[in-house]
Amino acid sequence: MARVVLVRLAWMLPILLGVSVVAFVLMRALPGDFAQASAGTTELTPDALETIRRSLGLDRPVWEQYLHWLGRILRGDFGDSFVTHKPVLGELLPRLAVTAQLTLMAGLLAMLMGATSGLLSARLRGRTDWVVRGLNGLMLAVPNFVVATLIVLLAGLYFPEIGIFNYTPFLTDPLANLGSLLLPAISLALAVSVTISENTRAAVLEVSSQDFVMVARAKGLHRRTILLQYLVRNALTPVITVTGLQLASLLGGSILIETIFTIPGMGQYLFDSISNRDYPVIQAIVLVAATIVLLMNVLVDIAYARVDARVSYD
């Protein structure tokens, strides 16, 4: 088991290297760089543009810039932001913590809502099933940024006293912090909870028609035991996969949600950096996000083995 995990972790390195090349080259392949993007329609002479580029090292060949950047990363230095002139890492880490918290809250909410509604839908069938599936269809059709925009507009209009934009850091006031992240987490969780709900429903339905469930029932086991020991445990495998893989979509969704709710997380940082062509920041965020997704995949694999006795890495 440990060996397998180590191998999986080692495989991350070449993947991350590939990601770093793509992130680096792709941003530079886009027309318009920082010098141009920050100036907007302000007219700069070609000389002035060139001076700005030289001061940021953008005049050198791309491969040279890349190697220089990679060399610094290996020493733990992600470079300085073009916009704030401060080290990227120092600005990124606190934001990463905020996004991690938001994603975690959204993930938990999504699992709670998704697993509960999926289970109810599969077990009760009939009207409950229709309602759950109808709601799922609706939530899947409405993108999370529309939900977020609606929440923001309605709250501003009818409940100005809740102060939806008052983000409070966790260390300042933990309770206020949870409160300020609740609405963003819900809007982020909705779409993901649908996927989880549908998968749970399908898995539970599939498992309940299996022979071993019928045997358990014939043995006269308590309904509760059947549900928890036989159904849920076996239906959990696909649900875990989906939840783990949905992390990427939670991270992606946080870009817009954080921007709409003005939460100082990594997503909002990325949004700004892309419009400003702040290369060092974009590259750092892409690398960090890729690392998180890869790590999550490894974790999902480990979780399989824990939950499903059929899966073993030994």
Add this chain to the structure above:
Amino acid sequence: MATNPDPELALDDAHPAAADGLQRRSLLQLALTGGALATLSPMALAQAGAPKRGGTLTIGADADPIGLDPVTLTAFSSYDFTALLYSGLLRWNAEMKIEPDLATGYLTPNETTYIFRLRQGVKFHNGQTFSAEDVKHTFDRILDPASASPSAVLFAGIKAVTVIDAHTVKFELKAPSATFLSYMATNPNGVIVPKGVTDLKTKPVGTGPFVFESYEPNQQFTLKANPNYYEEKQPYLGTVVFKFFKDQASITSALRSKAIDMTWFKDPKVSAQIVKTSPDLVSAPGKTSRTFPVWMNLKAKPFNDVRVRRALSLATDRKACLQTVLGGSGKVGAMVPESQVGGYDGVSPMPYYKTDVAAAKKLLAEAGYASGIDIGDYIVVAANALDVQCAQVLQQQWAAAGIKVNIKPMETAPLIALWLKGEYTLMSIALSWSPDPDAIVSRLLSTGTQGKGIGMADAQLDKMIEDARSILDNAKRAAAYQQIQKHIADQAYILQIYQYPLRWEAWWKYVKGYVALAANIRTFVRTTWIDK
């Protein structure tokens, strides 16, 4: 050349630079009140009781600053902050006329020399005393190519800046320039930075009414009142906080819930609606400062043919665009917006402005496109919903005359790169307020990079633009810009559709003493106070 020890009193009224009524009056006022500026505009006075001191004004901003060093910054989003942190020798008053600021007056012994007498006892935020050396240092920095200052182009006409004494500084220009004072009065182009202080990008030090306190990117930017500010009793506010909202719905909601006291909107319809539903909000669109043009590439077919360009102009119903897209909150546009010298009033006749589809078809047929023409991509700024809407209206209007275009929304940064290089057939990107109309029309000079890029070759227009730069009489200058605009419309080098304020400012009624400027620079936060 002899210097006058008391320039304020020696101002020659007959001199063209002092001929502008308001400007002269404000200078005379200075002389009478012994240096204390009468700063409250009529508008601000009308709303004002006795200003209350202290309190916090929270402003909703739609973008973070990119650098706070006025010499090197290029982003409009930084202006909000430089407007409060720094001040220059001159400034714009509420009527967008030039008045003295760090200077107490100026003297123009001849058309190419300006001698500024500086205010005494002014201190920078770090305690350093402001003097003529700082003025010289600022302009030396701007003109040094190593600074890559965007203001260098604006002040390229400066031959030398000389310190005469600690409170007198002389500017010599290469040629008479009508634009010089406008640029000097504009924040951040003409603001003064302290000599010997580096790293203004992140630690700004100015002479402005507010002092930098803290900045958390994407969160908030805090400024405190400058206790040593030179205007008596100002600023009234104790603290100014900018909160950042990148989403227009969020900013709307924040204003409604009073999470912010003041902000501005990009969409006039949104602004109109909010104010309609909340009578306690003040909306100040200000004068029109932004135009929506359609740029054509004149280098190649079909727009190298003036008949095709005129046909496009005739096929355009500018008023319909104005009604549909802006809900009528704006005016028909020409090259120079109304808030500037010689700006177009939106109603005077302009060549080829009348909508006449039949005439457009006839011109197209003459140009060899009797069966209509497919222009191909019409590039617009994807991030600007107003631009995209207007492009869609235009697409339909043009189709009626047999002109087909395919709208291609694009991200702003690459679009600007294409625009400046002239690599497009048809494109729209709005033009915003600039301190002087010259900055706008000189984009069409056949000698400039942009003019070259789109293939401008009109010696007559070049001469008109260059001549207008050196007319010091405002009325004559306005007439010159009217002529230039007519000429541009006649040749249809560019189609201007409508003009409107760049930002619609809005604030709650308890915010007093604020004035929205057409320049959309919030310098009047210095006279603002809160009455809750």
